Structures are given as structure tokens and as C-alpha cells.
Amino acid sequence: MPNLHVYIVTHSQRYNDLKFCRLSEKCYSIGDVSLLAPRYVMVNGTASLYCKHNVKEDQVHKVEWLRGGNKIYQFIKGRNPPYNNFSIAGADIDWNESNDKKVSLKNLQFEASGVYICEVTTDNPIYTKSSEEQYLTVMQSQSKDPHISFNQANFTVGDILNANCTSSPATPVPELTWLLNGKKADENWIHSFPEFIKSSSMVQLVMILTTKEAPQLTLTCLSTIPGYLGHNVSKEYADYREDTMTLDIVIPPTEVAQTISIASVRHRWEFITVGTWSVLFKIFL
Numbered sequence: 001m002p003n004l005h006v007y008i009v010t011h012s013q014r015y016n017d018l019k020f021c022r023l024s025e026k027c028y029s030i031g032d033v034s035l036l037a038p039r040y041v042m043v044n045g046t047a048s049l050y051c052k053h054n055v056k057e058d059q060v061h062k063v064e065w066l067r068g069g070n071k072i073y074q075f076i077k078g079r080n081p082p083y084n085n086f087s088i089a090g091a092d093i094d095w096n097e098s099n100d101k102k103v104s105l106k107n108l109q110f111e112a113s114g115v116y117i118c119e120v121t122t123d124n125p126i127y128t129k130s131s132e133e134q135y136l137t138v139m140q141s142q143s144k145d146p147h148i149s150f151n152q153a154n155f156t157v158g159d160i161l162n163a164n165c166t167s168s169p170a171t172p173v174p175e176l177t178w179l180l181n182g183k184k185a186d187e188n189w190i191h192s193f194p195e196f197i198k199s200s201s202m203v204q205l206v207m208i209l210t211t212k213e214a215p216q217l218t219l220t221c222l223s224t225i226p227g228y229l230g231h232n233v234s235k236e237y238a239d240y241r242e243d244t245m246t247l248d249i250v251i252p253p254t255e256v257a258q259t260i261s262i263a264s265v266r267h268r269w270e271f272i273t274v275g276t277w278s279v280l281f282k283i284f285l
């Protein structure tokens with residue numbers, strides 16, 4: 001009669017942990033399974049995808065790596081050789097750097113971009129647990145800074161500023177962000193033209209210049225992969241480029257006169273009481 005093993009399975013939602021317990025024996029668990037992979041990799045570059053788990057080595061049956069639901073690499077304990085290669089578009093497996101804990105990809109092309117996961121399967125009982133999805137993007141960085149251009153050379157309060165910013169080609173297409181004196185521009189002033197030139201972006205800024213922008217306005221165009229994460233955090237981006245220009249904005253004499261006139265007005269407030277009524281008067285000096 002074959003041996004019959006009875007297991008008690010418990011699940012801890014707090015720790016996302018499955019435990020398998022043989023009767024009269026100690027339990028063992030399958031905790032978190034996670035895939036550690038770079039978010040962005042340069043074209044023709046390499047990437048190592050680590051599958052992290054806490055299953056004991058003698059309890060592991062197989063470890064698999066998948067892209068878009070299709071297997072790309074597999075380790076099966078007890079098989080000779082233990083590694084199994086599946087085709088992956090846009091990449092080659094580096095066999096010298098791959099094992100039961102990681103798979104190394106080389107000669108990465110754009111086709112290799114996509115969603116990756118790893119799965120760990122226990123030996124006895126057979127149970128498979130997957131990692132969360134990790135997105136890997138094969139990229140080509142920008143060759144130069146974005147370019148800012150204007151509709152005119154001189155500006156006065158009340159003029160309409162029409163400025164364009166164009167990125168250089170890259171993959172994926174860079175995202176452009178306008179900053180006015182270091183602050184992100186109002187989205188209502190922005191008009192986007194994705195891939196106006198192949199693999200490039202163009203964004204138009206249209207706004208009415210006011211005394212708030214005078215006498216100088218610093219325009220900055222950020223061209224980044226990924227999109228805007230904040231200013232002065234260039235290390236957080238896979239690719240970061242910027243162009244900055246400062247505009248001199250003339251305040252018309254009428255605006256200056258009005259400002260001086262308002263500032264020169266002096267007055268005082270006085271109460272005048274008539275019977276039971278008190279009236280507050282504003283007296284100009």
C-alpha cells in the first residue's frame with residue numbers, strides 16, 4: 001500500500017504566507033515570492049531578473065520566469081541539465097550568469113519590453129506561487145536636449161506667449177513638462193502633439209503675460225523618461241534632459257503709473273455720531 005500523506009494547509013492573510021503541515025511533523029511555509037528586475041534597460045544591454053523566495057532548497061521543485069504569460073526560462077530540480085530554455089523575442093539568455101535564483105538576459109532589443117513574473121513550485125505537496133508583475137522597458141535615450149522656440153523676440157505685459165518645446169527622438173517617446181520660474185505650468189495652458197516628429201514629442205505653451213511674470217520669466221522644458229516626477233530630481237529618471245530660457249517682460253508705462261497712483265493714495269477712517277447713529281467715513285488725504 002503506498003504511503004499516504006495528509007496535509008493541513010493554513011493561510012495567513014497578514015503575511016501572505018501559506019503553510020503546509022504533515023500530521024505529527026513540523027510545518028514549512030511559502031512566504032512572499034518576488035521578482036527583482038530593472039525598470040529600464042538600455043538597448044543592447046543586459047538585465048538580471050532575480051526570483052526571491054524563502055522556500056528551502058530541498059522543498060523546491062521548480063522555478064520559472066515568464067514574460068507576458070509565456071515561459072522564458074525554467075529550473076527543475078533533479079533534471080539533467082536542470083535548465084530549460086524557451087525562446088524570448090528580443091533577447092538572449094546568458095547561460096554563464098543564469099541559475100536557479102536568477103536569469104540573465106543579454107543583447108536586449110525593444111521587443112523584450114513587457115511584463116515579467118517568476119513562479120516557485122514546491123515538491124511535496126505540489127503548489128505554485130507567483131510573484132507580482134514587474135514591467136521592464138528596453139529604451140534608447142535622447143541624443144540631445146529639448147529645444148524651446150518662441151513666436152516673437154520681445155514681450156510686454158498683455159502679450160500672448162506662444163512657446164514650443166520639441167524633444168529629440170528616443171524610445172519610449174519622452175514626456176515634456178513646462179516649468180514657469182521653477183513651478184509646473186497650469187495644464188490649461190498646455191497643448192501636446194505626441195510624436196509630431198517620429199519618436200519625439202512637442203508641447204506648446206500658450207498664456208497671457210501679466211505683471212506676475214514681469215520683469216523676468218524663466219521658462220524650463222523638461223524632457224524625461226518616465227514622465228514628470230518633480231524638478232531637481234534628475235537621478236530619479238531613466239533619461240533626463242532640459243532646456244531653459246529667461247524672458248524679459250516689459251511693463252507698459254500705463255501699468256507703472258497705475259501702480260504708483262494706487263500706492264500713493266493715503267486715507268484715514270473716522271466715526272461720526274449723530275444721535276443714536278454712528279457712521280464710518282473714509283477720508284482721503
